[in-house]
Amino acid sequence: MVSFGANSITILCFLSTVLTCATTSGAMAQTSANAPLPPAEDQRWNWHVQNTDIVQGYPGFSAKYSGPNSLPAGGQTRESVSLDLMAGVRLWHGAEAHIDAMMWQGFGVNNTRGIEGFPNGEAFRLGTDVPNGTITRLFIRQTIGLGGEQEDVADDQLTLAGKQDVSRLTLTLGRMSAKDIFDNNAYANDPCTQFMNWALMANEAWDYPADAIGYTTGLAVELNQPKWALRYGFFQLPRVSNGLTAEDRIFKWPYDSSAQDGPLLKAWGMVLEFERRYTINTHPGAARLLAYLNRAHMGSYQAAVDSPTRPADIEATRDYRYKFGFGVNVEQEVAKDIGIFSRIGWSDGRNEAWVFADVDYTGTLGISVKGESWHRPNDTFGLAGVLNGISRAHQKFFQTGGTGILAGDGNLSYGWEKIIETYYDFQIWKIVHAALDYQFVGNPAFNRDRGPVSVFAVRLHWEF
Numbered sequence: 001m002v003s004f005g006a007n008s009i010t011i012l013c014f015l016s017t018v019l020t021c022a023t024t025s026g027a028m029a030q031t032s033a034n035a036p037l038p039p040a041e042d043q044r045w046n047w048h049v050q051n052t053d054i055v056q057g058y059p060g061f062s063a064k065y066s067g068p069n070s071l072p073a074g075g076q077t078r079e080s081v082s083l084d085l086m087a088g089v090r091l092w093h094g095a096e097a098h099i100d101a102m103m104w105q106g107f108g109v110n111n112t113r114g115i116e117g118f119p120n121g122e123a124f125r126l127g128t129d130v131p132n133g134t135i136t137r138l139f140i141r142q143t144i145g146l147g148g149e150q151e152d153v154a155d156d157q158l159t160l161a162g163k164q165d166v167s168r169l170t171l172t173l174g175r176m177s178a179k180d181i182f183d184n185n186a187y188a189n190d191p192c193t194q195f196m197n198w199a200l201m202a203n204e205a206w207d208y209p210a211d212a213i214g215y216t217t218g219l220a221v222e223l224n225q226p227k228w229a230l231r232y233g234f235f236q237l238p239r240v241s242n243g244l245t246a247e248d249r250i251f252k253w254p255y256d257s258s259a260q261d262g263p264l265l266k267a268w269g270m271v272l273e274f275e276r277r278y279t280i281n282t283h284p285g286a287a288r289l290l291a292y293l294n295r296a297h298m299g300s301y302q303a304a305v306d307s308p309t310r311p312a313d314i315e316a317t318r319d320y321r322y323k324f325g326f327g328v329n330v331e332q333e334v335a336k337d338i339g340i341f342s343r344i345g346w347s348d349g350r351n352e353a354w355v356f357a358d359v360d361y362t363g364t365l366g367i368s369v370k371g372e373s374w375h376r377p378n379d380t381f382g383l384a385g386v387l388n389g390i391s392r393a394h395q396k397f398f399q400t401g402g403t404g405i406l407a408g409d410g411n412l413s414y415g416w417e418k419i420i421e422t423y424y425d426f427q428i429w430k431i432v433h434a435a436l437d438y439q440f441v442g443n444p445a446f447n448r449d450r451g452p453v454s455v456f457a458v459r460l461h462w463e464f
Helices: 004-031 301-306 392-399
Strands: 045-058 076-092 095-106 128-145 150-153 162-165 168-176 216-224 228-236 268-280 283-298 319-335 338-347 361-371 376-389 417-429 432-442 453-463
Touching: 076 128, 128 162, 301 392
Parallel strands: none
Antiparallel strands: 045 076, 045 453, 076 095, 095 128, 128 168, 150 162, 168 216, 216 228, 228 268, 268 283, 283 319, 319 338, 338 361, 361 376, 376 417, 417 432, 432 453
Protein backbone atom coordinates (compact mmCIF):
# COMPACT_ATOMS: atom_id res chain seq x y z
CA MET A 1 0.00 0.00 0.00
CA VAL A 2 1.33 3.44 -0.90
CA SER A 3 1.86 5.54 2.22
CA PHE A 4 0.98 9.22 2.36
CA GLY A 5 3.92 9.55 4.75
CA ALA A 6 6.41 8.58 2.05
CA ASN A 7 4.75 10.94 -0.42
CA SER A 8 4.67 13.80 2.07
CA ILE A 9 8.36 13.37 2.95
CA THR A 10 9.25 13.49 -0.75
CA ILE A 11 7.18 16.64 -1.22
CA LEU A 12 8.63 18.31 1.87
CA CYS A 13 12.22 17.45 0.92
CA PHE A 14 11.54 19.07 -2.44
CA LEU A 15 10.08 22.15 -0.73
CA SER A 16 13.10 22.36 1.56
CA THR A 17 15.39 22.37 -1.47
CA VAL A 18 13.25 25.04 -3.09
CA LEU A 19 13.52 27.24 0.02
CA THR A 20 17.28 26.84 0.17
CA CYS A 21 17.68 27.80 -3.46
CA ALA A 22 14.92 30.40 -3.60
CA THR A 23 17.13 33.49 -3.47
CA THR A 24 19.26 32.21 -6.35
CA SER A 25 16.18 31.20 -8.29
CA GLY A 26 14.73 34.68 -7.81
CA ALA A 27 17.87 36.25 -9.26
CA MET A 28 17.83 33.86 -12.22
CA ALA A 29 14.18 34.70 -12.86
CA GLN A 30 15.11 38.35 -13.39
CA THR A 31 17.42 37.41 -16.27
CA SER A 32 15.06 34.90 -17.88
CA ALA A 33 13.05 36.26 -20.78
CA ASN A 34 10.33 33.70 -20.21
CA ALA A 35 9.92 34.10 -16.41
CA PRO A 36 7.35 36.74 -15.36
CA LEU A 37 8.65 39.39 -12.97
CA PRO A 38 6.67 40.26 -9.85
CA PRO A 39 5.32 43.81 -9.59
CA ALA A 40 7.78 46.30 -8.11
CA GLU A 41 5.70 46.69 -4.95
CA ASP A 42 5.70 42.96 -4.18
CA GLN A 43 7.91 42.08 -1.22
CA ARG A 44 10.74 39.72 -2.22
CA TRP A 45 11.36 38.11 1.16
CA ASN A 46 10.79 38.58 4.86
CA TRP A 47 11.62 37.07 8.22
CA HIS A 48 10.01 37.20 11.66
CA VAL A 49 10.75 35.98 15.18
CA GLN A 50 8.33 35.35 18.03
CA ASN A 51 8.78 34.16 21.60
CA THR A 52 6.04 33.25 24.09
CA ASP A 53 6.63 32.30 27.72
CA ILE A 54 3.74 31.19 29.96
CA VAL A 55 3.76 30.31 33.65
CA GLN A 56 0.47 28.71 34.68
CA GLY A 57 -0.78 27.01 37.81
CA TYR A 58 -3.74 26.26 40.06
CA PRO A 59 -4.27 25.71 43.80
CA GLY A 60 -5.69 22.53 45.28
CA PHE A 61 -9.33 21.63 44.68
CA SER A 62 -11.89 19.08 45.83
CA ALA A 63 -11.93 15.65 44.17
CA LYS A 64 -13.78 12.48 45.25
CA TYR A 65 -11.34 10.32 43.25
CA SER A 66 -8.61 10.56 40.59
CA GLY A 67 -7.71 8.43 37.58
CA PRO A 68 -4.97 8.04 34.98
CA ASN A 69 -5.65 11.35 33.18
CA SER A 70 -6.95 13.32 36.17
CA LEU A 71 -5.65 16.75 37.05
CA PRO A 72 -3.78 16.34 40.40
CA ALA A 73 -6.03 17.69 43.15
CA GLY A 74 -3.16 19.08 45.21
CA GLY A 75 -2.30 21.93 42.84
CA GLN A 76 0.49 22.39 40.34
CA THR A 77 2.50 25.02 38.45
CA ARG A 78 4.11 24.55 35.06
CA GLU A 79 5.78 26.70 32.41
CA SER A 80 6.01 26.58 28.62
CA VAL A 81 8.35 28.34 26.19
CA SER A 82 8.17 28.60 22.41
CA LEU A 83 10.50 30.36 19.97
CA ASP A 84 9.81 30.58 16.22
CA LEU A 85 12.05 31.79 13.42
CA MET A 86 10.00 32.29 10.27
CA ALA A 87 11.11 33.25 6.77
CA GLY A 88 9.41 33.64 3.41
CA VAL A 89 10.61 34.20 -0.14
CA ARG A 90 8.84 35.01 -3.40
CA LEU A 91 9.56 32.34 -6.01
CA TRP A 92 7.78 33.94 -8.95
CA HIS A 93 4.75 36.17 -9.41
CA GLY A 94 1.99 34.88 -7.15
CA ALA A 95 4.12 32.16 -5.52
CA GLU A 96 5.60 32.21 -2.02
CA ALA A 97 7.53 29.65 0.01
CA HIS A 98 7.54 29.82 3.82
CA ILE A 99 9.36 28.01 6.60
CA ASP A 100 8.87 28.09 10.38
CA ALA A 101 11.52 26.58 12.63
CA MET A 102 10.26 26.23 16.21
CA MET A 103 11.93 25.43 19.51
CA TRP A 104 9.79 24.53 22.52
CA GLN A 105 10.31 23.50 26.12
CA GLY A 106 8.08 22.92 29.12
CA PHE A 107 4.78 21.30 30.00
CA GLY A 108 1.13 22.03 30.44
CA VAL A 109 -0.27 21.29 33.90
CA ASN A 110 -0.48 17.52 34.36
CA ASN A 111 1.40 17.12 31.08
CA THR A 112 -1.61 18.52 29.18
CA ARG A 113 -4.31 16.24 30.57
CA GLY A 114 -7.30 16.55 32.89
CA ILE A 115 -9.21 19.48 31.37
CA GLU A 116 -10.83 19.30 27.93
CA GLY A 117 -10.82 23.04 27.34
CA PHE A 118 -7.15 22.95 28.21
CA PRO A 119 -5.99 26.30 29.67
CA ASN A 120 -2.67 26.70 27.78
CA GLY A 121 -2.79 26.77 23.99
CA GLU A 122 1.02 26.92 23.92
CA ALA A 123 1.39 23.63 25.82
CA PHE A 124 1.96 20.69 23.49
CA ARG A 125 1.17 17.11 24.43
CA LEU A 126 4.85 16.39 23.83
CA GLY A 127 6.14 18.16 26.92
CA THR A 128 9.90 18.26 27.42
CA ASP A 129 12.39 19.23 30.13
CA VAL A 130 15.01 20.24 27.57
CA PRO A 131 14.45 22.26 24.39
CA ASN A 132 13.17 20.32 21.38
CA GLY A 133 13.05 21.62 17.83
CA THR A 134 10.99 21.04 14.71
CA ILE A 135 10.06 22.48 11.33
CA THR A 136 6.39 23.22 11.92
CA ARG A 137 5.72 24.80 8.54
CA LEU A 138 7.30 24.32 5.14
CA PHE A 139 4.92 25.11 2.28
CA ILE A 140 4.43 26.74 -1.08
CA ARG A 141 1.48 29.04 -1.70
CA GLN A 142 0.42 29.88 -5.27
CA THR A 143 -2.11 32.66 -5.78
CA ILE A 144 -3.87 32.98 -9.14
CA GLY A 145 -5.57 36.32 -9.71
CA LEU A 146 -8.96 36.25 -11.41
CA GLY A 147 -8.99 39.95 -12.35
CA GLY A 148 -10.94 42.94 -11.13
CA GLU A 149 -10.38 44.96 -7.98
CA GLN A 150 -7.13 44.58 -6.07
CA GLU A 151 -6.30 44.85 -2.37
CA ASP A 152 -3.14 45.43 -0.34
CA VAL A 153 -1.74 42.45 1.54
CA ALA A 154 0.35 43.32 4.59
CA ASP A 155 3.61 41.67 5.60
CA ASP A 156 3.15 39.14 8.39
CA GLN A 157 4.69 35.95 9.72
CA LEU A 158 3.35 33.74 6.91
CA THR A 159 2.66 36.27 4.15
CA LEU A 160 4.70 38.54 1.89
CA ALA A 161 3.43 42.07 1.33
CA GLY A 162 2.08 43.09 -2.05
CA LYS A 163 -1.11 43.45 -4.03
CA GLN A 164 -3.57 40.70 -4.89
CA ASP A 165 -6.77 40.45 -6.86
CA VAL A 166 -9.70 40.32 -4.47
CA SER A 167 -11.09 37.57 -6.69
CA ARG A 168 -8.43 34.88 -6.53
CA LEU A 169 -7.68 31.20 -6.25
CA THR A 170 -5.02 30.18 -3.72
CA LEU A 171 -3.35 26.76 -3.46
CA THR A 172 -1.19 25.82 -0.46
CA LEU A 173 0.89 22.63 -0.44
CA GLY A 174 3.22 21.34 2.25
CA ARG A 175 3.55 21.16 6.03
CA MET A 176 1.31 23.59 7.92
CA SER A 177 -1.37 23.86 10.57
CA ALA A 178 -4.91 23.34 9.32
CA LYS A 179 -5.72 26.23 11.66
CA ASP A 180 -3.56 28.51 9.50
CA ILE A 181 -6.37 28.44 6.93
CA PHE A 182 -9.58 27.20 8.60
CA ASP A 183 -11.67 28.27 11.62
CA ASN A 184 -9.93 31.62 12.06
CA ASN A 185 -11.42 34.36 14.22
CA ALA A 186 -10.26 37.94 14.69
CA TYR A 187 -10.81 37.93 18.46
CA ALA A 188 -10.13 34.35 19.59
CA ASN A 189 -7.52 32.54 17.54
CA ASP A 190 -3.94 32.93 18.83
CA PRO A 191 -2.97 31.82 22.38
CA CYS A 192 0.25 33.84 22.08
CA THR A 193 -1.66 37.14 22.08
CA GLN A 194 -5.35 36.45 22.81
CA PHE A 195 -7.29 33.87 24.86
CA MET A 196 -5.15 30.91 25.97
CA ASN A 197 -7.81 28.19 26.21
CA TRP A 198 -7.89 25.48 23.54
CA ALA A 199 -11.66 25.88 23.15
CA LEU A 200 -11.19 29.58 22.35
CA MET A 201 -8.35 29.18 19.84
CA ALA A 202 -10.24 26.53 17.81
CA ASN A 203 -13.53 24.67 17.59
CA GLU A 204 -12.91 21.74 19.96
CA ALA A 205 -15.55 19.57 18.31
CA TRP A 206 -13.41 19.65 15.14
CA ASP A 207 -10.86 16.85 15.50
CA TYR A 208 -8.59 18.82 13.23
CA PRO A 209 -5.82 16.95 11.35
CA ALA A 210 -2.48 17.35 13.10
CA ASP A 211 0.39 15.59 14.78
CA ALA A 212 0.94 15.84 18.55
CA ILE A 213 2.51 19.28 18.06
CA GLY A 214 -0.37 20.61 15.94
CA TYR A 215 0.96 20.40 12.37
CA THR A 216 0.72 18.06 9.38
CA THR A 217 1.17 17.85 5.61
CA GLY A 218 -1.63 18.54 3.19
CA LEU A 219 -3.19 20.58 0.43
CA ALA A 220 -5.62 23.49 0.76
CA VAL A 221 -7.54 25.31 -1.99
CA GLU A 222 -9.23 28.67 -1.39
CA LEU A 223 -11.54 30.63 -3.70
CA ASN A 224 -11.91 34.22 -2.51
CA GLN A 225 -14.50 36.70 -3.73
CA PRO A 226 -15.29 40.26 -2.51
CA LYS A 227 -17.88 39.10 0.06
CA TRP A 228 -17.25 35.39 0.52
CA ALA A 229 -14.66 32.62 0.44
CA LEU A 230 -14.80 28.85 -0.02
CA ARG A 231 -12.01 26.63 1.30
CA TYR A 232 -11.20 22.92 1.05
CA GLY A 233 -8.37 20.99 2.67
CA PHE A 234 -7.04 17.43 2.56
CA PHE A 235 -4.52 16.48 5.25
CA GLN A 236 -2.69 13.40 6.48
CA LEU A 237 -3.39 11.86 9.88
CA PRO A 238 -0.87 10.09 12.13
CA ARG A 239 -0.94 6.29 12.21
CA VAL A 240 -1.57 6.28 15.98
CA SER A 241 -3.86 8.47 18.07
CA ASN A 242 -2.21 11.68 19.24
CA GLY A 243 1.00 10.61 17.49
CA LEU A 244 3.58 12.10 15.17
CA THR A 245 3.34 12.10 11.37
CA ALA A 246 6.05 10.68 9.12
CA GLU A 247 7.74 13.97 8.28
CA ASP A 248 8.48 14.42 11.99
CA ARG A 249 11.17 11.77 11.50
CA ILE A 250 13.23 14.25 9.49
CA PHE A 251 11.97 17.59 10.84
CA LYS A 252 11.81 16.96 14.60
CA TRP A 253 14.78 17.02 16.95
CA PRO A 254 15.53 14.78 18.78
CA TYR A 255 14.67 11.91 16.45
CA ASP A 256 11.50 9.93 17.21
CA SER A 257 11.15 6.56 15.48
CA SER A 258 7.41 6.33 16.29
CA ALA A 259 6.52 9.03 13.76
CA GLN A 260 4.48 7.60 10.87
CA ASP A 261 1.39 8.30 8.76
CA GLY A 262 -1.63 6.17 8.20
CA PRO A 263 -2.06 4.71 4.67
CA LEU A 264 -3.02 7.39 2.12
CA LEU A 265 -6.35 5.87 1.12
CA LYS A 266 -7.36 4.88 4.65
CA ALA A 267 -6.20 7.66 6.99
CA TRP A 268 -6.91 11.29 6.16
CA GLY A 269 -8.80 14.38 7.25
CA MET A 270 -10.91 16.58 4.99
CA VAL A 271 -12.44 19.96 5.83
CA LEU A 272 -14.73 22.35 3.93
CA GLU A 273 -15.44 25.92 5.04
CA PHE A 274 -17.65 28.68 3.66
CA GLU A 275 -17.05 32.24 4.88
CA ARG A 276 -19.45 35.15 4.42
CA ARG A 277 -18.19 38.66 5.17
CA TYR A 278 -20.53 41.60 5.75
CA THR A 279 -20.96 44.93 7.54
CA ILE A 280 -23.62 46.10 9.99
CA ASN A 281 -23.73 49.91 10.25
CA THR A 282 -20.15 50.07 8.91
CA HIS A 283 -18.95 47.51 11.48
CA PRO A 284 -17.34 44.45 9.83
CA GLY A 285 -18.32 40.90 10.65
CA ALA A 286 -17.98 37.38 9.32
CA ALA A 287 -19.74 34.03 9.63
CA ARG A 288 -18.04 30.73 8.79
CA LEU A 289 -19.65 27.33 8.31
CA LEU A 290 -17.33 24.33 8.63
CA ALA A 291 -17.78 20.62 7.93
CA TYR A 292 -15.18 17.90 8.40
CA LEU A 293 -14.74 14.21 7.71
CA ASN A 294 -11.86 12.14 9.12
CA ARG A 295 -10.93 8.51 8.51
CA ALA A 296 -8.41 6.64 10.64
CA HIS A 297 -7.83 3.41 12.58
CA MET A 298 -10.23 4.52 15.32
CA GLY A 299 -11.93 2.65 18.13
CA SER A 300 -15.69 2.64 18.77
CA TYR A 301 -16.91 3.90 22.16
CA GLN A 302 -19.98 1.67 22.16
CA ALA A 303 -18.03 -1.41 21.09
CA ALA A 304 -15.55 -0.79 23.89
CA VAL A 305 -18.35 -0.47 26.45
CA ASP A 306 -20.08 -3.61 25.17
CA SER A 307 -16.95 -5.77 25.21
CA PRO A 308 -17.49 -8.61 27.73
CA THR A 309 -13.79 -9.34 28.14
CA ARG A 310 -12.04 -5.96 27.71
CA PRO A 311 -14.46 -3.16 28.64
CA ALA A 312 -13.18 0.38 28.09
CA ASP A 313 -10.21 -0.92 26.04
CA ILE A 314 -10.59 1.34 23.02
CA GLU A 315 -7.53 -0.10 21.29
CA ALA A 316 -9.12 -3.55 21.08
CA THR A 317 -11.98 -2.14 18.97
CA ARG A 318 -9.93 -0.21 16.44
CA ASP A 319 -10.74 -0.45 12.76
CA TYR A 320 -10.82 2.02 9.88
CA ARG A 321 -13.80 4.23 10.71
CA TYR A 322 -15.15 7.69 9.95
CA LYS A 323 -15.65 10.68 12.22
CA PHE A 324 -17.55 13.77 11.06
CA GLY A 325 -18.88 17.03 12.41
CA PHE A 326 -19.88 20.65 11.80
CA GLY A 327 -19.03 24.07 13.16
CA VAL A 328 -20.18 27.69 13.11
CA ASN A 329 -17.75 30.55 13.75
CA VAL A 330 -18.97 34.17 14.03
CA GLU A 331 -17.17 37.45 14.71
CA GLN A 332 -18.71 40.92 14.79
CA GLU A 333 -17.40 44.37 15.57
CA VAL A 334 -20.14 46.11 17.59
CA ALA A 335 -18.34 49.44 18.16
CA LYS A 336 -14.90 50.83 17.53
CA ASP A 337 -12.39 48.64 19.41
CA ILE A 338 -15.10 46.25 20.68
CA GLY A 339 -15.84 42.88 19.10
CA ILE A 340 -17.88 39.82 20.02
CA PHE A 341 -17.41 36.25 18.82
CA SER A 342 -18.84 32.76 19.11
CA ARG A 343 -18.11 29.21 18.01
CA ILE A 344 -20.55 26.28 18.03
CA GLY A 345 -19.44 22.74 17.18
CA TRP A 346 -20.89 19.24 16.92
CA SER A 347 -19.37 15.87 16.06
CA ASP A 348 -21.03 12.46 15.77
CA GLY A 349 -19.48 11.25 19.05
CA ARG A 350 -19.42 7.57 18.05
CA ASN A 351 -15.78 6.92 17.32
CA GLU A 352 -12.50 7.71 19.01
CA ALA A 353 -11.10 11.23 19.12
CA TRP A 354 -7.85 10.98 17.21
CA VAL A 355 -5.81 14.17 17.31
CA PHE A 356 -7.21 17.17 19.23
CA ALA A 357 -9.67 16.76 22.11
CA ASP A 358 -12.40 14.43 23.42
CA VAL A 359 -15.12 17.06 22.91
CA ASP A 360 -18.25 16.17 20.89
CA TYR A 361 -20.28 19.35 21.48
CA THR A 362 -18.98 22.85 22.17
CA GLY A 363 -20.23 26.40 22.43
CA THR A 364 -18.28 29.58 23.14
CA LEU A 365 -19.22 33.24 23.48
CA GLY A 366 -16.94 36.17 24.24
CA ILE A 367 -16.01 39.82 23.94
CA SER A 368 -12.71 41.55 23.14
CA VAL A 369 -12.06 45.23 23.93
CA LYS A 370 -9.07 47.30 22.83
CA GLY A 371 -7.76 49.92 25.28
CA GLU A 372 -8.31 53.08 23.22
CA SER A 373 -10.93 54.44 25.63
CA TRP A 374 -8.48 54.31 28.56
CA HIS A 375 -5.58 55.64 26.47
CA ARG A 376 -3.92 52.23 26.02
CA PRO A 377 -4.72 51.50 22.34
CA ASN A 378 -2.42 48.47 22.16
CA ASP A 379 -3.86 46.77 25.25
CA THR A 380 -6.67 44.19 25.06
CA PHE A 381 -9.22 42.96 27.58
CA GLY A 382 -11.04 39.69 26.87
CA LEU A 383 -13.83 37.76 28.55
CA ALA A 384 -15.35 34.50 27.27
CA GLY A 385 -17.30 31.43 28.33
CA VAL A 386 -17.09 27.81 27.13
CA LEU A 387 -19.43 24.82 27.32
CA ASN A 388 -18.04 21.39 26.34
CA GLY A 389 -19.96 18.10 26.23
CA ILE A 390 -19.82 14.53 24.94
CA SER A 391 -22.23 11.95 23.50
CA ARG A 392 -23.95 9.22 25.59
CA ALA A 393 -21.71 6.49 24.20
CA HIS A 394 -18.70 8.63 25.04
CA GLN A 395 -20.01 9.15 28.59
CA LYS A 396 -20.46 5.40 29.11
CA PHE A 397 -16.93 4.81 27.87
CA PHE A 398 -15.47 7.12 30.53
CA GLN A 399 -17.82 5.71 33.18
CA THR A 400 -16.38 2.22 32.60
CA GLY A 401 -12.83 3.52 33.11
CA GLY A 402 -11.84 4.46 29.57
CA THR A 403 -9.22 7.10 28.79
CA GLY A 404 -9.11 9.59 25.94
CA ILE A 405 -6.68 12.21 24.69
CA LEU A 406 -7.25 14.54 27.66
CA ALA A 407 -9.88 12.88 29.89
CA GLY A 408 -10.15 9.70 31.93
CA ASP A 409 -10.75 9.80 35.69
CA GLY A 410 -11.52 6.09 36.09
CA ASN A 411 -15.22 6.92 36.57
CA LEU A 412 -17.57 9.71 35.55
CA SER A 413 -20.40 11.67 37.11
CA TYR A 414 -21.24 13.47 33.89
CA GLY A 415 -21.73 17.19 33.58
CA TRP A 416 -20.95 19.74 30.91
CA GLU A 417 -17.50 21.20 31.31
CA LYS A 418 -17.92 24.93 32.00
CA ILE A 419 -15.11 27.44 31.60
CA ILE A 420 -14.79 31.19 31.99
CA GLU A 421 -11.59 32.88 30.84
CA THR A 422 -10.62 36.53 31.23
CA TYR A 423 -7.32 38.17 30.37
CA TYR A 424 -5.68 41.56 30.10
CA ASP A 425 -2.85 41.88 27.61
CA PHE A 426 -0.79 45.08 27.93
CA GLN A 427 2.01 46.56 25.89
CA ILE A 428 5.31 46.93 27.78
CA TRP A 429 7.31 48.21 24.83
CA LYS A 430 6.83 48.40 21.07
CA ILE A 431 7.22 44.68 20.41
CA VAL A 432 6.84 43.33 23.95
CA HIS A 433 3.53 42.43 25.60
CA ALA A 434 2.62 40.78 28.89
CA ALA A 435 -0.72 39.35 29.99
CA LEU A 436 -2.50 38.27 33.15
CA ASP A 437 -5.00 35.44 32.69
CA TYR A 438 -7.58 33.71 34.88
CA GLN A 439 -9.70 30.66 34.03
CA PHE A 440 -12.46 29.08 36.10
CA VAL A 441 -13.15 25.44 35.20
CA GLY A 442 -16.29 23.68 36.44
CA ASN A 443 -16.66 19.91 35.94
CA PRO A 444 -13.15 19.44 34.53
CA ALA A 445 -13.10 16.65 31.93
CA PHE A 446 -16.94 16.48 32.22
CA ASN A 447 -16.79 15.23 35.83
CA ARG A 448 -19.00 16.71 38.56
CA ASP A 449 -17.06 14.75 41.21
CA ARG A 450 -13.96 16.91 40.67
CA GLY A 451 -13.35 20.64 40.93
CA PRO A 452 -14.03 23.43 40.34
CA VAL A 453 -10.52 24.53 39.42
CA SER A 454 -9.09 28.06 39.29
CA VAL A 455 -6.18 28.45 36.87
CA PHE A 456 -3.90 31.50 36.92
CA ALA A 457 -1.32 32.45 34.31
CA VAL A 458 1.21 35.10 33.33
CA ARG A 459 2.31 35.42 29.72
CA LEU A 460 5.23 37.28 28.11
CA HIS A 461 5.26 37.64 24.33
CA TRP A 462 7.41 39.51 21.84
CA GLU A 463 7.66 39.39 18.07
CA PHE A 464 9.09 41.30 15.14
